[in-house]
Amino acid sequence: MSNENLLSFRIKQGFTKEHEFVFTRYLQDDRHLTIDMWRLLYEAVALLDQSEVHFDQTRYTFRQVYNLYIDQAFADEYIEQLVLLPDVITQFPSLTATFARRIVSTLEQAQLRSRSIPQSILLLAYCVYWWQSFTRGYAFEIEVKRDLEASQIIFDMHDIRSRAERYSPADLVVLTLMGDIKTSTYFLQESSEQALPNDFYITRMYEQGHAKTLVVFQKPFAWRRIGGRSVIPGELENVLKLLPRPVQVTQANTVLVVVEYATWKVLVKQTQKRGGVNND
Numbered sequence: 001m002s003n004e005n006l007l008s009f010r011i012k013q014g015f016t017k018e019h020e021f022v023f024t025r026y027l028q029d030d031r032h033l034t035i036d037m038w039r040l041l042y043e044a045v046a047l048l049d050q051s052e053v054h055f056d057q058t059r060y061t062f063r064q065v066y067n068l069y070i071d072q073a074f075a076d077e078y079i080e081q082l083v084l085l086p087d088v089i090t091q092f093p094s095l096t097a098t099f100a101r102r103i104v105s106t107l108e109q110a111q112l113r114s115r116s117i118p119q120s121i122l123l124l125a126y127c128v129y130w131w132q133s134f135t136r137g138y139a140f141e142i143e144v145k146r147d148l149e150a151s152q153i154i155f156d157m158h159d160i161r162s163r164a165e166r167y168s169p170a171d172l173v174v175l176t177l178m179g180d181i182k183t184s185t186y187f188l189q190e191s192s193e194q195a196l197p198n199d200f201y202i203t204r205m206y207e208q209g210h211a212k213t214l215v216v217f218q219k220p221f222a223w224r225r226i227g228g229r230s231v232i233p234g235e236l237e238n239v240l241k242l243l244p245r246p247v248q249v250t251q252a253n254t255v256l257v258v259v260e261y262a263t264w265k266v267l268v269k270q271t272q273k274r275g276g277v278n279n280d
Contacts, residue, residue: 007117009053009122012047014047018040023125023129024125026041038186053112065127069112070103071134074103078099080161082138089139092139103128136183137183140181144172148265175226177199179202180202187201187203188236196252201218202214203216214261215239216261219254226268226270227270228257231248232246246258246259
């Protein structure tokens with residue numbers, strides 16, 4: 001009996017051809033995904049998280065395969081090389097692609113990929129999706145870290161070279177405020193009932209598939225801490241049209257003030273020069 005005959009998949013019920021299509025589009029070029037397509041993509045990922053592969057008398061979820069064969073094998077090595085790149089934004093895609101080729105080889109060597117079993121392509125796509133999310137996220141963290149240093153902002157940041165610190169509750173601390181760095185605003189949309197634990201979030205907002213601007217979402221007390229005052233009401237969908245005026249939105253049952261990242265840095269630096277005086 002061949003190894004391929006021992007390989008089987010159980011895809012979570014509810015995963016449709018539409019999910020498979022948008023996953024393929026994402027891997028080809030995510031710049032052309034619409035808002036509805038992004039929503040479908042995240043649905044697809046959630047369903048594949050719970051899908052299973054059976055091989056060698058063992059059953060794994062797709063998530064377990066990624067953690068065991070990809071994350072544990074490559075994450076630390078990748079980070080060590082990432083932090084050494086002089087121009088991380090332009091250079092990290094090539095580094096990511098180099099490791100992605102190794103991921104394909106790893107799945108093939110583990111006999112988890114077979115061209116004769118179409119569902120194995122879904123496992124590969126799932127692993128590549130999470131690998132790209134991982135690499136983009138930490139490349140963006142390094143970009144922000146280097147920019148804050150160049151802007152002479154005082155901050156503490158977790159050490160991404162440490163696996164334990166990569167799972168810290170916050171990515172950075174500024175003026176005792178706990179912050180996270182996100183590559184998109186999807187974290188605001190994951191669940192309307194999910195609490196937002198940190199005080200501020202540095203992220204990108206997109207318009208028509210292209211990066212529009214860096215922004216900071218912050219809770220009202222964090223906004224006041226850096227001397228913020230008046231705001232105008234808005235919604236997540238129209239924030240880009242209202243900036244650079246500070247915009248107040250309600251998301252995930254939480255009131256947040258959105259400002260451009262450059263504005264936030266100016267206010268933080270002014271507050272730090274005053275000795276971190278609370279402006280409440």
